[in-house]
Amino acid sequence: MTDTLEYDATGLLCPLPVLRANRKLRELDVGGLLTVRATDPAAEADFPAFCRQTGHELVSATREGEVLVFVIRKR
Template sequence: MTDTLEYDATGLLCPLPVLRANRKLRELPVGGLLTVRATDPAAEQDFPAYCKQTGHELVSTSREGEVLVFVIRKR
């Protein structure tokens, strides 16, 4: 079974969603999944850039109304 965490970053502005997600990823073992919910429009570019820079895998990006949902696998 894969370890999973969720983080609600709704209402936070750049760079806080990525910084706080980074902190949460440290709690996971390699292969663990983090689901982040964010409302900051900049998150749409920030999370793919963060994953590319750190080597984590951006598994999926979706939208639930005004909320952006990112699923990241720790590498």
């Protein structure tokens, strides 16, 4: 069974969504999934860049209305 966490970063502005998501990822074992919801438009570019730089896998990046939803697998 894969560990999963969710983090609601709606209303936060750059760089807080990524910084707080990074903190949440530390709570997961390797292979765990973190779902992050954010409303900051910069998050659309920030999360893919964060994953490239840290080696975590960006499983999906979708939009639910005004909310961006990112699913990240910890590596």
